[in-house]
Amino acid sequence: MSAIIKLQNVTFDYPSGDVKQIRALESLSLTIEEGEYIALIGPNGSGKSTLARHLNAILLPTAGEVRVDGFLTTREEHRWEIRRRVGMVFQNPDNQIVATTVEEDVAFGLENLGVETPVIARRVAEALEMVGLQSLRNHAPHLLSGGQKQRLAIAGVIAMRPRCLVLDEPTAMLDPRGRREVLETVMKMNRQEGITVVHITHFMEEILEADRVIVMDRGKIVHQGTPAEIFSGELDLYSLGLEVPIIPKLIQMLRSGGLNIPAGVLNVDELVNFLC
Ligand code: ADP
Ligand code: MG
Numbered sequence: 001m002s003a004i005i006k007l008q009n010v011t012f013d014y015p016s017g018d019v020k021q022i023r024a025l026e027s028l029s030l031t032i033e034e035g036e037y038i039a040l041i042g043p044n045g046s047g048k049s050t051l052a053r054h055l056n057a058i059l060l061p062t063a064g065e066v067r068v069d070g071f072l073t074t075r076e077e078h079r080w081e082i083r084r085r086v087g088m089v090f091q092n093p094d095n096q097i098v099a100t101t102v103e104e105d106v107a108f109g110l111e112n113l114g115v116e117t118p119v120i121a122r123r124v125a126e127a128l129e130m131v132g133l134q135s136l137r138n139h140a141p142h143l144l145s146g147g148q149k150q151r152l153a154i155a156g157v158i159a160m161r162p163r164c165l166v167l168d169e170p171t172a173m174l175d176p177r178g179r180r181e182v183l184e185t186v187m188k189m190n191r192q193e194g195i196t197v198v199h200i201t202h203f204m205e206e207i208l209e210a211d212r213v214i215v216m217d218r219g220k221i222v223h224q225g226t227p228a229e230i231f232s233g234e235l236d237l238y239s240l241g242l243e244v245p246i247i248p249k250l251i252q253m254l255r256s257g258g259l260n261i262p263a264g265v266l267n268v269d270e271l272v273n274f275l276c
């Protein structure tokens with residue numbers, strides 16, 4: 001494996017009105033491997049969004065450095081290369097709509113890059129196909145459901161052919177169905193297209209499929225591991241304001257009741273398989 005993003009001792013202070021600044025990241029180091037699916041969790045205010053914004057040079061470290069595919073985010077002349085490699089999707093689907101049809105919305109970013117028209121048409125069709133919105137290509141984006149809007153936002157980013165997709169609570173404003181649609185789309189981008197994913201979420205059941213879970217608190221990484229390790233029962237997630245989803249919790253309880261459930265059993269299917 002090779003690293004696509006590398007943060008070294010990144011500290012970030014937000015300027016504030018008074019003399020004292022707000023430290024949002026504290027000497028944080030992290031290496032993200034190409035093709036990895038990372039879930040990033042932590043209580044409100046722990047620095048998740050601030051970290052996400054460092055991954056494509058929206059924010060620049062106060063100290064330390066961030067490299068994307070070797071390019072330093074602080075170098076002005078690297079910024080274009082960095083933004084081409086790392087695409088962002090945010091929480092509010094309505095803020096990300098820029099055009100009056102689904103198709104034009106996906107084309108917008110490519111037009112801005114000066115991509116030739118026939119290439120744009122092809123890439124837009126591909127991206128809509130990948131997120132399952134091709135049949136809605138002539139629809140007005142504001143009439144889509146929340147889940148469809150977020151899939152549209154993902155298509156807009158995917159059309160630019162990024163190597164890494166950073167999603168900052170993309171499902172926070174969606175209903176359960178929209179959440180599932182978006183999660184499945186993100187999984188597909190990672191598993192089928194090989195795109196590196198950094199997925200910030202406060203829904204603990206959304207992290208079960210990640211390769212690696214990173215837990216932040218007060219600007220630092222306080223834990224990391226596989227979902228099975230994070231939900232093994234050894235970490236006190238509750239004191240971080242996080243909860244263990246029902247199935248891993250049930251598995252923990254069955255284990256402490258004496259049932260010898262193998263490590264790695266984490267979801268309903270695996271549990272049923274084991275029990276039956
Ligand atoms: P999270 O995404 O985990 O909720 P954030 O990265 O948004 O955390 O925030 C980390 C810390 O930085 C918090 O203390 C927050 O209040 C502060 N913060 C975030 N954005 C700003 C801003 N624009 N100006 C000042 N402080 C900010
Ligand atoms: Mg946030």
